[in-house]
Amino acid sequence: MRKIFGFHGGIHPPENKHQSMAGVIELAGIPAQLTLPLSQHIGAPASVVVAVGERVLKGQLIAQAKGFVSVPLHAPTSGIVSAIEDRLIAHPSGLTAPCIVIDTDGKDEWVEHVGTADFESLEPAELINCIREAGIAGMGGAGFPSAVKLSVKPDTKITTLILNGTECEPYITADDILMRERADQIIRGANILSHILKPDEVLIGVEDNKPEGITALRAAAQGSNIEIVSFPTKYPSGGEKQLIEILTGKQVPSGGLPSDLGIVCQNVGTAVAIANAIDKGEPLISRITTVTGKGVSTPGNFEVLLGTPMSFLLERAAYQSEINNRLIMGGPMMGFTTPDADVPIVKTTNCILAPTEDELPTPPPAQACIRCGLCAEACPATLLPQQLFWFSQGKEFEKLEAHNLFDCIECGACSWVCPSNIPLVQYYRNSKAEIIQTRQENEKSEQSRVRFEAREQRLIKQAAEREEKRAARKKAAEERAKQAASGEGEDPIQAAIERAKAKKAAQENA
Ligand code: SF4
Ligand code: SF4
Structure with a gap:
């Protein structure tokens, strides 16, 4: 055993x-309309490959993966794509997000598909x-x-x-x-x-x-x-x-x-x-x-x-x-x-949980933390939930990361045991979202800074090259003028006149 x-x-x-x-x-059956968020997974949202008004078959690709950490999306039944727009999605703050909307036709008609008899x-x-x-x-x-x-x-x-x-x-x-x-x-x-x-x-x-x-x-x-x-x-x-x-x-x-x-x-x-x-x-x-x-x-x-x-x-x-x-x-x-x-x-x-008030009462208002330590005893990730709570309240993001906030699996065990009814997990979720957003913003501004500096360097280099060429041209002109003045080498203006004359004569002969 x-x-x-x-x-x-x-x-x-x-x-x-x-x-x-x-x-x-x-089987739940086929509703009149299906709303499919482009992001139903961790990673980049899928990118749409159908158009409004297009008929789609069950299992047909409607949005393809965008990048390595992304997954495609397929039509769950046959019907017409009636909209591609932002719709309400399952999110605690009532967020909207890009979705493909399909008006179903009830035929449940499959796209051609084939499996593998022998996966080995x-x-x-x-x-x-x-x-x-x-x-x-x-x-x-x-x-x-x-x-x-x-x-x-x-x-x-x-x-x-x-x-x-x-x-x-x-x-x-x-x-x-x-x-x-x-x-x-x-x-x-x-x-x-x-x-x-x-x-x-x-x-x-x-x-x-x-x-x-x-x-x-x-x-x-x-x-x-x-x-x-x-x-x-x-x-x-x-x-x-x-x-x-x-x-x-x-x-x-x-x-x-x-x-x-x-x-x-x-x-x-x-x-x-x-x-x-x-x-x-x-x-x-x-x-x-x-x-x-x-x-x-x-x-x-x-x-x-x-x-x-x-x-x-x-x-x-x-x-x-x-x-x-x-x-x-x-x-x-x-x-x-x-x-x-x-x-x-x-x-x-x-x-989907639809409880009654008796069954899952609305949580009472939160009280102050009494430092009982029950949350730390319950935490399966061996974190210090009350510390994380303090740092979350103070938006001390560096300390939150140093205390391994991202090891929190959001299980809610700490909130469940808390005698002060503090919705601890909500604080952690919000802090994680804010840290991720700050990281993304920092990343974006870092990328902008790198692009700006690269452009500056490019402009300086181009200006230096232009100046170099100009100096070379000036030097060559000075050389030629010097040679002409001393009688050495050919006079550039006279040479041009001679070339024009020769060309005209050749045209007349022809
Ligand atoms: S269980 Fe609640 S009251 Fe007790 S230390 Fe943790 S946060 Fe504070
Ligand atoms: S929600 Fe996070 S901090 Fe709370 S018990 Fe679970 S893992 Fe620990």
Whole structure:
């Protein structure tokens, strides 16, 4: 039996997962309109390749990746592109962003596509390219382009491939139902990933509160070298660094990557998307999303087309707006309240939570920090959350970075234990956004400075060259004048007259 390790901190919030696990995965259906943000992943937004008024088919490329850390976007069903414009997206501050809007035609007509019967006949680079072109980004919530994660440096030996089936956040059951119903596809995805990375071992990590999922995976993995590892439930075991520590005892250093330790981690949902892309040639156009909370009468898990309005999905779960206090995209720990029910489902939307006031009360006003230290005890990243809170309030960005703010996985464990109800994670999110913005602005002004200095240098060089030529011409003229005056050499004016005369005579003869 494999040895299981622990990680620092963590909490045990009420799980509330049973509500959405009564049924099977249901198809959400095709809404009248889909809104597809060009940025549904970490990295550069995709760039549009269709025009307004164009008919598109299901699976057709509608926006291509722009750069290495970017993923393309495909039409989730057939229809007409009715707009390419800024629309409200899923963001806590009600941001708008560029989107492609498709008026669906209900025909669900596929573009021509073909898979690969024998993935083992393909080179790893070809498989990674298929994954890139299928628009696959991490479906566990982070949305990092999968092809980038798989493109490890040539001299890096990957010893351990981990599939993350932990799904530690309360309420969310999208991965659990996937493991129960589509374990074969998860194992297929694991085999493809294994063929790409050639690891020594393949592990699928699942918390022990998902016994059916574990049984289904073990049955599907029989006869393979894939090991299903179950471990005690604790939030946030599903954080990539925490799961790696649980399964291997190794800690990813601050600012480091799992691949530095010879480890690659992918979500189980991503593994299914990879299996579909390779076996069937299907791009990522739908995902499993949990719709739950007492604000819906029939909570469950839905296979939903990307771009589907949240309101459409809520109706499928018999939404009761009169008893719902707020709408959360994601879970209660890491999710955020959306200001509008029409924002679209994207590649990273694992849950829509519609709680009642009893169920998830509106947080009371924050009190002053009493320096109890509970937040530091709970932090799985071994940070000092109260210190980070002080620095965030004072906008002391250098100190925040020195205290490893960017190691914060925004799990919310510190806020959950805080007796003063301080929304700590919100401070960290805002500070991270401000630091990133400042970095980008500094980068831009540095680029402008470099361009300005290069232009100045160019102008000085051009002026010097002009002056040099002018001086050379002057010197040559002076030389000629000197020679003419001394009778040496030919008189330039007389020579020109002679040449003109000779030319005229030649023309007359002709
Ligand atoms: S848990 Fe809250 S009150 Fe206690 S030290 Fe941390 S921030 Fe302060
Ligand atoms: S949100 Fe960040 S600081 Fe708070 S417990 Fe999680 S990792 Fe630690």
